[in-house]
Structure formats: structure tokens, C-alpha cells
Amino acid sequence: MRVGVFICHCGNNIAGTIDVARVAEETRKIPGVVYATTYMYTCSEPGQEEIKEAIKREGLDRVVVAACSPRMHEMTFRRTVEKAGLNRYFFEMANIREHISWVGEDKEFNTRKAIDVVRMAVAKVMQNRPLFSSSFKINKRVLVMGGGVAGMQAALDCADGGLEVVIVEKSQSIGGMMARLDKTFPTIDCSICILGPKMVDVAQHEKIKLYAYSEIDEIKGYVGNYQVKIRKKATYVDWSKCTGCGACMEKCPSKNAYDYFNFGVAPTKAINIPFPQAIPKKAKIDPNYCRQFTKGKCGVCAKICPTKAIDYEMKDEIITEEVGAIIVATGYSLIDMDMLPEYGGGRYPDVISGIQYERLLNASGPTAGHIERPSDHEEPKTIVFVSCAGSRDKSIGIPYCSNFCCMYIAKQAILTKDHISDSQSYVFYMDIRSPGKGYDEFTRRAQEEYGVHYIRGRVSRIYPKGKKLVVRGADTLLGTQVEIEADLVVLATAVISNKDAAYMAEKLHISYDTFGFYVESHPKLRPVETNTSGVFLAGACQGPKDIPASVGQGSAAASKILALFSGETLESDPAVARVNINACVGCLKCVKTCPFGAIKEKELRDGRVVADVIETVCAGCGVCTSTCPCGAIQLQHFTDNQILAEVNALCLI
Amino acid sequence: MTVEKLKETVLDTLKDVELVMGYQMGFDALHATPLFIRKKEDAERLIWNPLCVHNLTTYLPSLKKSRVGVVVKGCDSRTIIQFLQEGLITRENVTIIGIPCQGIISVRKVLKEIEYEPVEEVSFNSDSMTIKTLKGSKTLKIEDVWPDKCITCKYPTPLIYDYLIGEPVSFDRGVEVSQVIKELEGKSLNERLAYWQKEFDRCIRCYACRNACPLCVCQDSCIAETREPHWISQRLTLNEKFMFHMIHALHLAGRCVECGECARVCPMDIPVNILKKKINLDMKELFGYVPGVNAEDKPPMYTFNVDEVNIKEHGI
Numbered sequence: 008m009r010v011g012v013f014i015c016h017c018g019n020n021i022a023g024t025i026d027v028a029r030v031a032e033e034t035r036k037i038p039g040v041v042y043a044t045t046y047m048y049t050c051s052e053p054g055q056e057e058i059k060e061a062i063k064r065e066g067l068d069r070v071v072v073a074a075c076s077p078r079m080h081e082m083t084f085r086r087t088v089e090k091a092g093l094n095r096y097f098f099e100m101a102n103i104r105e106h107i108s109w110v111g112e113d114k115e116f117n118t119r120k121a122i123d124v125v126r127m128a129v130a131k132v133m134q135n136r137p138l139f140s141s142s143f144k145i146n147k148r149v150l151v152m153g154g155g156v157a158g159m160q161a162a163l164d165c166a167d168g169g170l171e172v173v174i175v176e177k178s179q180s181i182g183g184m185m186a187r188l189d190k191t192f193p194t195i196d197c198s199i200c201i202l203g204p205k206m207v208d209v210a211q212h213e214k215i216k217l218y219a220y221s222e223i224d225e226i227k228g229y230v231g232n233y234q235v236k237i238r239k240k241a242t243y244v245d246w247s248k249c250t251g252c253g254a255c256m257e258k259c260p261s262k263n264a265y266d267y268f269n270f271g272v273a274p275t276k277a278i279n280i281p282f283p284q285a286i287p288k289k290a291k292i293d294p295n296y297c298r299q300f301t302k303g304k305c306g307v308c309a310k311i312c313p314t315k316a317i318d319y320e321m322k323d324e325i326i327t328e329e330v331g332a333i334i335v336a337t338g339y340s341l342i343d344m345d346m347l348p349e350y351g352g353g354r355y356p357d358v359i360s361g362i363q364y365e366r367l368l369n370a371s372g373p374t375a376g377h378i379e380r381p382s383d384h385e386e387p388k389t390i391v392f393v394s395c396a397g398s399r400d401k402s403i404g405i406p407y408c409s410n411f412c413c414m415y416i417a418k419q420a421i422l423t424k425d426h427i428s429d430s431q432s433y434v435f436y437m438d439i440r441s442p443g444k445g446y447d448e449f450t451r452r453a454q455e456e457y458g459v460h461y462i463r464g465r466v467s468r469i470y471p472k473g474k475k476l477v478v479r480g481a482d483t484l485l486g487t488q489v490e491i492e493a494d495l496v497v498l499a500t501a502v503i504s505n506k507d508a509a510y511m512a513e514k515l516h517i518s519y520d521t522f523g524f525y526v527e528s529h530p531k532l533r534p535v536e537t538n539t540s541g542v543f544l545a546g547a548c549q550g551p552k553d554i555p556a557s558v559g560q561g562s563a564a565a566s567k568i569l570a571l572f573s574g575e576t577l578e579s580d581p582a583v584a585r586v587n588i589n590a591c592v593g594c595l596k597c598v599k600t601c602p603f604g605a606i607k608e609k610e611l612r613d614g615r616v617v618a619d620v621i622e623t624v625c626a627g628c629g630v631c632t633s634t635c636p637c638g639a640i641q642l643q644h645f646t647d648n649q650i651l652a653e654v655n656a657l658c659l660i
Numbered sequence: 661m662t663v664e665k666l667k668e669t670v671l672d673t674l675k676d677v678e679l680v681m682g683y684q685m686g687f688d689a690l691h692a693t694p695l696f697i698r699k700k701e702d703a704e705r706l707i708w709n710p711l712c713v714h715n716l717t718t719y720l721p722s723l724k725k726s727r728v729g730v731v732v733k734g735c736d737s738r739t740i741i742q743f744l745q746e747g748l749i750t751r752e753n754v755t756i757i758g759i760p761c762q763g764i765i766s767v768r769k770v771l772k773e774i775e776y777e778p779v780e781e782v783s784f785n786s787d788s789m790t791i792k793t794l795k796g797s798k799t800l801k802i803e804d805v806w807p808d809k810c811i812t813c814k815y816p817t818p819l820i821y822d823y824l825i826g827e828p829v830s831f832d833r834g835v836e837v838s839q840v841i842k843e844l845e846g847k848s849l850n851e852r853l854a855y856w857q858k859e860f861d862r863c864i865r866c867y868a869c870r871n872a873c874p875l876c877v878c879q880d881s882c883i884a885e886t887r888e889p890h891w892i893s894q895r896l897t898l899n900e901k902f903m904f905h906m907i908h909a910l911h912l913a914g915r916c917v918e919c920g921e922c923a924r925v926c927p928m929d930i931p932v933n934i935l936k937k938k939i940n941l942d943m944k945e946l947f948g949y950v951p952g953v954n955a956e957d958k959p960p961m962y963t964f965n966v967d968e969v970n971i972k973e974h975g976i
Binding site: 513587589590591592594595596599600601602630634636637638639641646647648651 | 746747748877878879883886888889891911961962963964966
């Protein structure tokens, strides 16, 4: 066996704290290594050429590159060795950057560790076997989870690219958070006026199938071939008959239902259509409030409905859709104001959240666009906005910035002045974060043209005083305490992930961070991919994001899928589990533990039962290999012998 | 009389099955040995007494496709339940003849008492046994020569059976954790390591413990003897022996029904069952699971849950 080792300086990233020349020198002493060299940037074109030439010149049949993380360049070098005629699995990467040079400062220590890591990689590569991928057919349909602006954009772009799309939206209408906004910054154009046409496009696009008020029950399969079970939740209204006339909503006697669309700003009817532009524009009964359900009699809507669409007996329905890729665009939630007791959130009716204020400003909101105090319906004259209400607050476990609050507060303050010309708005802020195009000019306009009073400092307490609310805080620029007697207080509540975000991530086999936001494959270079092939991210489910960024991600995810689906087949990853039928004793423990259902039992001609891996379903997680008592099932490219060789290289010398 | 009833039941069972497994006298009066009954007349040799120490269920997985009958004690019946949980046998193919048991003897302990003299005759009374050797006879209380498993026994009556010979008995001797484990738990890591190094150093890698174990499913594919994967070499060093016993113990985590066969058959008298018993205690704590008690249970190592109740991995 002739192993060649290429040690990268990575400029000073590696060579700065590792003596690469010594690593090369020590590497040459390892049995099997016939060539070892260092190079400034191995990943560069001349660097890769050097590898190809050395393979030919030195007759190498195995290659080790000691450089950065395999996440970064494993694919690069696999292609390099393949071009030089070797099987791409005759390559190993020793990570001496992320694992060594970046984390340790002691050059002597680092160098010794680097030698060990290279020795392990050499031991592994010598145990490697050639592996070959096979190709499999793909189903070129796309599932989009979430019908907010990101999901809609992704769906439209995929559909325009010729792919069939299935959108699953958990609420009654698509549109998401953007449908609830009044105007959008920094252009102050009407949110629903620009979103509405997009919603109509989604509804009318012949390639798009929409499941509203539905949830994902189960996802099975793998890239190119997913089976998705969709639960169409019972609406108690037959949507094939409902025309959205709204007669039921008018006559419904139950008037105190919680209005999810309006974030509870005002109550709604037990049967309702959330907003005039809703798509689909169909009614739904909330059984928690409907008298037919709570008291067992009423039936007013059933009597009034001109198309006899009401069906109190309706049950959830499960539908299976087959798709080849998934775009997760499940959006975000906001913290409950109860989490901010010092601001009286949830206790004082005139302390409301930013999104509730948005509904007060909105012409189709519960107040028809008139700003009024929830307590006495009077027009407020002094309005205080509190930014970072929960955001950037380690004490409640939200250390991150919610991204768009600075901008929407400026917008809401401007709109307030438009609505009530003799009003005065105050904004308590920590920093004004307005890095987008035209954003900073916008916040300046709020201050300079609309006279919004910006106070740099945090609010310590809000308490009622007569009909008013006293907002006490610090003005850190003046170095004084300030107290403002406000008629209405608006809290820019922190953005959080959806309650079921982690649960969904487990179903999708994608990673999520400690806050429940989904983790992209690379923070800079693969922002919409996940580490699970075939699953992509768009919008705020990945982290707080404003509309342009969400739309951008929606399009990006769509373009990734269009590229993925440009051929008829995909290549399978051969680094999956494989059963040695001679060693398999047929105990079938692996069948029981496989989280992907990728192993089934197979009867051999002699009647013996053994385990059998479905190559395309196997995700290469390795649970089966640690379950198998006799080592008969082995993860290719990570076999026991390959790992033992590494352990021995590290421990036995 | 139990034996008469047993013979009757066995003969009855033999009508539907190819083979019934029971006990017969062995090479001397102190040893019983397994009896494989295929014909009526074989049943004449059946015995039942505290010498019937073997866990006969060990043979069941290899007979998975045949219809067989088997004689079991309370402890042996747990093996059958574990087999059923793991799908290693088919319930319809097995006829279980259960016998409530008051405790068996440890041949090793008896031999020690009689100073390894050749045995001429053994007789049993209700709670004692008399052994006649060339040097005279000696009466021992059976309780004093119980193997470890009888001291902590909780299931004297079989938990699963088709026929029960005799009246069910039930007792809890109130010993939760055996003395050896308690002592070992009190020791430091280094002391425990030293203890096991001393014990395993005697191992001759005969694999009797593995071969007698009813739940060692790998048979000839045992990882201790394969090159692919090559976990341990064939050398007789302490490290290799230690590794073998660790693998054996871990493969039985949450599966060992504590029948004690591994320790019984060890020619070097290594208490290999202790490791497995200790792991079982941990498994009970972590997963609230006791192997071989309920056929409907699912062994915790046969499931894949992202979040286990007693293991905090994700922190959220």
C-alpha cells in the first residue's frame, strides 16, 4: 500500500501553531507512507494539482490530507483523487485546523497532536475499501411546510420551475405573520396589498396543492422519495361547499372566541374566516367556543349556511403525499407577555405587544384601523414603545437579537403620527439596529420628521397611575431617570421558535439550536441547506428574519431544489450499513432499533433469516452497528476495523 | 409425587412435540444432566430434585422451528419470557412444563463441604441433603449450599407455563442485592479494577460462560473470535480476557435474566454473573426495566428513543 500525505499550512491558520514540516517528517516514518509533503493552501488549484501529480509520480493508492474539517473540503479532495484515478473513498481527511491549530496555543503540543491525528488517518485510510454509489429514481415533487411569505415564495419559485408543490399550512389561511402586518418598512407599503396577489398566485397555480389547517403527522423516506402523512384537521365546515360568504360568522351567537389571527386583541365568533383576504377563504368552527360543541345545541350556522357546508361530525383526515424534497418554512412565534412581569405584560390591558398594535393599526383589524386603548377604547395621545422586550435578555434565556423590532417600532411610531397627529411617541431602545438598505434613513426619518422621541436606555418598571401608565426607565445618554406617563405601551416582544420546532426537527432528522431554531448546513456558505439531504430551510424557522430576507431564502431554497431535481436520478451515499450475511445470526435487534426503518429481515435460500439494509433509506447513523452483538452489520467507511485501526494508531504506540 | 406427575405430563406433551427436555441422573449421585426425551421409554429416566440445576431453555433458540417441550424452574421461565420479548422463539412451538422450586444446590459448594471426596449416594429430605462418601456421610442444610441466585430469588414459581407440576410457591427472601455486589459497590474504582483483574486473570478463554448463556445469540459468530471485525486477538493476555468479559457483559445489558449459568459452568470459578447482575441494577434504575418478567415488555436496548426519561442528553 502506498499512502501519500499532504499537510496544509492553510496560510497561518495551521502553520502558525503547528510545525507542519515536523509533522511531514514524522509522517514519513509511518509504515505504508511513501510520500509526505506540506503545501501553503492544499485546497487551491495548484494544491490539488500537486496531489494529482504525486498520485501519478509516486504511484500512490491512498491519500491523506491533513487540513481543515472534512465538512469544509472532504468533497473537494474526494473529487481530486477521483480525477487522478483513485476510488474517492481511498481518501481520508485529518482535521488539524478546527481540532488542533485553532483551539490550542502550545506549538509543541499541537505538533504532537497533529502527528497523532495524521497517524490515525493513515491507519484508517489503509483499512478503507473502495465504495461505489448507485443511482436511484427521484420523485420531483416538493413539500413546503408553512404558508408564510417564505414558504409561499419557495412554493411559487418551485412551481414556476415546473415542479409540483404541496403546501401544508397549520392555520386556516396562508399568509403567515406578514398577512397580519399593516404596513412594511422602510417603504410603508400596505403589507396585505403586496402579499395578497402572491397568496392568490399560490391558490391559482396549477402546480401547487394547498392543505390549509393541516399538520404533518409523519415523514418517512429519504431524499428523492419521501412519504408524508398529512393530518387535515377537522374544521367542521365542508370546504368543498363553503363559499366564504360569511353569513355563518354574522349570525353565530358565540361572540367570545379567542381570535388567534388578531392575537386576542378583540374576541371573534366561534365560526370565522380570519381576514377578508384569507386563502382559502373558508370558515372554520372553534369547538372550544361553539355552542353546538360546548352546550350540545345551537346549530345556527348549519341553519343559515346557504350551501349546507356545516358538518359537526367532521373528523381529522389523514392524507399521504409522496415528495422528493422538503422546504421547512415554519416561521416563528413571539414570547408571551406574561414573561415580562416588570412591564405589566398580561396584567395591564393597555400594555400590548407589537403584533397586537399592528392589528390595531390595520384597516381590516378589529378596530378598523383606529388606534384605541384596549381598556376604554379612547384614543391614546402618548405612546411608549419598548424595544428588546425579552430579546437580548439572558435572564429569560433569550440572549439573541430579534432582528426586526427596531425597524417595526420606527414604522409603528411613524404610522401613529399619521393616525393621530397630536400624539407623541417615545421609544426606549438599547441600540438602533438598522443595517438594511434604506433602513437607517428610515429610523432617522421617524426621529427627525415625525418627532419620535428616542430614549437610549431600558425600562425598569411600568405601573398604572389613574388612567395612565407610568413608564420608568433610564436615559443613559443624559444619565438621568425618566418617567413618562403613557396612554398606551407597546412591547416589542422577543421572537422565539415555534413550540413544536424541536418535535418537527426530530421528525425531519434535522438539527436545531438551544433556542429551537433550525441549524443550516453552513452559516455562510450553505445557509438554506440542512445536514439532511433533501431538507431545506426558508424564513424565520432558522432564526429571526425580516420579510426581504425570508423571501430571499424562500427563493434560494427553491433554486437548490431545482438544481437537485435537474436530473432524473440521484446518487446514493455508499457510506451506509451493510450486513455480512455469513456473520449475521438473525437476531434482528437492528430491525428494532433502526430509527429510519431501513432494515428488514430477509430469508436466504437455505431458510436462514438475516438482516437486510435498504441502502437508499439508510442514513448511515450507525445505531444498528452498535446494536449488533456480533459485528455483522457494519457502517461502510466507518467499520469497526477502520475505527479500531484509528484507536490502535493512537493508543498502541 | 412430583416426579410421577412430571412423567405423566411429559408423556402427555410428547404426543404433540418432537422432543421434551428434562433432567436425568448424571455420572455420579451428585450430578444431574439434561435428558432429551423423544420416545416414551426415555421418560422413565426423568428426575426432579435440587440437583436439577441446568437452565434447559438454553437449547430453545436453536430449536426455534421445532415443536418442543421443556421443564423449567421459576428462574428458567424468565429466560423464556426474555426469548419471547426478543423474538428468539415462537410461543406456539414451545410447551412449558413449570415446576415451583424451593431452591437448588450449588454443586461447587457441596463439594467444598465434603472436601471433594467421591460421592457414593445422595438423598434428600425436606430441607436438607445427606451425602455418603467413602469417608462417611454428611448432612447439609440445602439453604447453606444454595447458589447465589437462590438467595436473591423472587420468582420461585415459573412466570410462564402451560402445565404447572405442584402447588405454586411464593416468597421473597428479602435480599435485594447480593453480598458480593454490595461489597464491590463500596470499593474504589481502582480496588474494583484490581478485583476484576485478579478474577479475569484466571480465565482460560474456554468460552463455557458464553456457550452456556441462553441469551448469547451470536453462536459461532462471536465477536471474541472473528477477525472481521477484529475487536480482540486470540492472545491469552489479561487485556484480551478483560475485553472479552466486558463485551459479554455489555451484550447482556438489560437482557440477562440472572440464571447464573455462566458462573456455574466456569471451570475457573470466576464470578462472571456478578458483572451482569450489577448492570441489571443500573438498567433498572435508568429504564425501570427488569428482564424476563413480562413477555409484553420491550427491552430498552431494543428501542430507539431520542429522549429517555432518566437520561438527560439534550438539556432542553
